[in-house]
Amino acid sequence: MNWDALPSRVHVQEVVTRDGLQIEPRFLPTPDKIALIDALSETGVSKIEVTSFVSPRAVPNLADAREVARAIRRRPGVTYVALVPNLRGAQEALDAGMDELNLVMSVSETHNLANMRMTPAQSLAGFRAITEAAKGSGTALNGSIATAFGCPFEGAQPEAKVLALIEDYLSLDLDSVTLADTTGMANPRQVASLVDAVRRRFPALPLTLHFHNTRGLGLANVLAALDAGADRFDASLGGLGGCPFAPGATGNISTEDLVHMLGEMGVTTGVDLPALLALARTLPALVGHDTPGQVAKAGRSGDLHPAPAHLAAS
Numbered sequence: 001m002n003w004d005a006l007p008s009r010v011h012v013q014e015v016v017t018r019d020g021l022q023i024e025p026r027f028l029p030t031p032d033k034i035a036l037i038d039a040l041s042e043t044g045v046s047k048i049e050v051t052s053f054v055s056p057r058a059v060p061n062l063a064d065a066r067e068v069a070r071a072i073r074r075r076p077g078v079t080y081v082a083l084v085p086n087l088r089g090a091q092e093a094l095d096a097g098m099d100e101l102n103l104v105m106s107v108s109e110t111h112n113l114a115n116m117r118m119t120p121a122q123s124l125a126g127f128r129a130i131t132e133a134a135k136g137s138g139t140a141l142n143g144s145i146a147t148a149f150g151c152p153f154e155g156a157q158p159e160a161k162v163l164a165l166i167e168d169y170l171s172l173d174l175d176s177v178t179l180a181d182t183t184g185m186a187n188p189r190q191v192a193s194l195v196d197a198v199r200r201r202f203p204a205l206p207l208t209l210h211f212h213n214t215r216g217l218g219l220a221n222v223l224a225a226l227d228a229g230a231d232r233f234d235a236s237l238g239g240l241g242g243c244p245f246a247p248g249a250t251g252n253i254s255t256e257d258l259v260h261m262l263g264e265m266g267v268t269t270g271v272d273l274p275a276l277l278a279l280a281r282t283l284p285a286l287v288g289h290d291t292p293g294q295v296a297k298a299g300r301s302g303d304l305h306p307a308p309a310h311l312a313a314s
Contacts (some may be wrong), residue, residue: 150185184214236289
């Protein structure tokens with residue numbers, strides 16, 4: 001790894017109130033969601049994926065998308081995003097004044113059928129209608145590629161297939177792309193190869209990486225992506241989250257763990273780590289269980305402790 005070639009600034013994009021909450025066993029009350037988003041807005045994260053305008057039957061925890069999107073306080077400099085699965089969801093997100101719509105489909109046909117109940121070709125056709133609806137609104141459009149690093153039903157997906165899907169996205173005039181490791185199947189060598197291939201083919205494309213820590217490789221994959229030129233990462237406060245349509249898919253990489261690692265490496269994120277840690281430490285009470293993030297439990301590497309009392313006595 002070329003440590004001297006790391007980006008001078010990394011953009012941290014928070015997804016806890018969408019990806020983080022979607023598979024939680026209990027519903028987080030709407031006022032608590034709004035308060036969490038408002039607090040996250042003050043930490044310095046670049047983007048917040050607020051919610052998803054999806055059927056409440058499919059994802060009951062996000063049934064209050066409209067109320068949440070309309071009630072949050074918008075902080076200048078923060079981009080507020082909604083995931084939209086179809087034209088109806090996109091129209092609701094546009095009505096709610098979202099800054100960006102996140103369109104998601106899987107490069108894997110089996111996962112797309114399980115997740116979206118459509119073939120990838122059908123998803124793309126639906127995206128065309130969304131891009132038409134968004135024209136003139138000033139709302140940005142991001143295209144996420146789920147299972148970009150592997151599908152739990154089909155296995156590894158060829159790089160050429162991912163690159164071809166990016167071409168399809170750009171033909172629809174989408175502004176940016178996210179490569180999502182939906183079920184935590186990625187490894188650092190694979191990540192470096194795919195990010196390098198995307199950077200070579202599409203050098204000006206704003207590219208986000210979305211990693212899950214299902215198998216403990218999340219931050220290792222971040223390092224590999226950084227080395228290959230990536231500078232935008234999704235993360236979830238506390239490490240909450242997972243895909244409800246994929247067996248064994250557990251949480252995202254933890255936002256506070258990511259910011260801590262980057263800070264220790266001398267990489268600027270603009271995120272207030274103490275504020276983020278304070279917020280992460282409130283999560284167990286909100287969701288009713290422990291959270292996977294490590295730094296909120298262990299403290300920062302630079303948090304020193306008094307020497308043992310017996311040393312002082314001697």
